[in-house]
Amino acid sequence: MTDWLNVGKIVNTHGIHGEVRVISKTDFPEQRYKAGNMLYILKDGNHRVPVTVRSWRQHKQFDLVSFEDMENVNLVETYKGSLLQVHTSQLDDHLGEGEFYYHEIIGLSVETEEGKLIGAVKEILSPGANDVWVVQPEGKGKEVLIPYIDDVVKEIKLNEQKIIITPMEGLLD
Template identity: 25%
Template sequence: MRLEDCFYLGTIVSKFSFKGEVLIKLDTDDPEEYLETESIFIEVLPQKLIPFFIEKSNLQKSNLLRVKLEDITTETEADALLKKDIYLPLNQLPELEGNKFYYHEVIGFNVTDKNYGEVGVIKSINDTTAQALFVIEKNEKEILIPINDDFILLLDKKNKTISLDVPEGLIELYL
């Protein structure tokens, strides 16, 4: 499995028992959705995903998943997995309704604005800032628009378009 075919689910943050159990800090709003997961991919080396099968799992606190992995039976084996990132295939992402989307889904979407008209094409999402941003390209110029539910009028996944209503003058700042 390639890393680009997967989504980040969380990180192994600690051991739980002397029998090789680990705690995974999940990066999700709905940790319950992952209780029945049968396998995960662990990034044991950079860009190198290894599949592991789950014998049992349950939630600890709100976003910690306690997991017993097949073939991990000792503390030493569990130690080797600490601080490793966990991934699942993209096809296991729950389907989102309405104007909700995963960042990877909207790359390549055409963007229009209620007042400005045709804005450009989403080239990437910048989520390294306090506010995630659409990175839109128009005529070789970069336009940054905050990802804000109040700005999104319509998300059309079928036609790969997003209609926005951004504050007046924001788009013009970049052109």
């Protein structure tokens, strides 16, 4: 595993006071973007700029984040298209039972209770009430969308790198 985790992507500026629009890829935006937290902007794919969160709020499908000492749109304009990252040493080890970081789930194989391999989790979407895991089947199949709900996801075995599911009717058709 890499020492750096992507928590979001700066897609645009918002207003004139230095806020940026972020498409979030973090499990816990309210914790990750809390005022005073340290993030790193990966600029041009090879240079990390440390920044401290000044404010965070949600607006439509975006997270709006501002940074200390960057209270002007001209100071953040250059970061459009850059990734926001955290170092793995910044992760909180106090997750509750049944809570996982996205990076722990992505890459795990998914199989039915009968042992039929579905594929591997390639992405996690957070469209609403529950997460949806995008599973890439072995070979050339169409992606399978697995809702992260108790009726479907029966067991997550991190040590075995697999997830056991009971597919809802029509899920694998």
